[in-house]
Amino acid sequence: DSGVTQTPKHLITATGQRVTLRCSPRSGDLSVYWYQQSLDQGLQFLIQYYNGEERAKGNILERFSAQQFPDLHSELNLSSLELGDSALYFCASSAQPGGTYNEQFFGPGTRLTVL
């Protein structure tokens, strides 16, 4: 158990809908990362937050947004969902924002299915 929790574990929804994925980092970790694992794109970095502020952005679609709250949990919002958004979404956390490496601990993932 990495100490990172993600809810829900599974999510099934329809095209055009909006969903929110939630992540709680390990105790004491200030940085949260979101990754998407899809058949088409593989495992790719979406976005990172550190202590409530956006730190780095990857290949995140404009229909997707994220935030990190004062209690350090993070939410990934996916809107106007398309079939291609079906994927496994991972959250990871680390103690520091970057620079000297800090190990990232991955949550169990949320499997999103868009029908």
Add this chain to the structure above:
Amino acid sequence: AQKVTQAQTEISVVEKEDVTLDCVYETRDTTYYLFWYKQPPSGELVFLIRRNSFDEQNEISGRYSWNFQKSTSSFNFTITASQVVDSAVYFCALSEADNAGNMLTFGGGTRLMVKP
């Protein structure tokens, strides 16, 4: 830009065989970190190893060993005497020290099937 290539998409071996998973990376940074993760059928990502760019010493952990060669930009992973429980998708990943957030760039993964 950083890139990780795992040319082997799928490997099938019989139990007790040795198997090597290849990983080739590209980066302009002189300081970077390399990783291997295991993703079993249950889906979670299990951290296996991290290597710093300035430490080319090979590492062995039980049946697992890693060969890091900067000259060929490779970080290969060998499983000795494979077991059925080793069946999983294995990902190699790279993180550059200079990027703001240390985000990981993953290779496409290698699916390893170990048959009894």
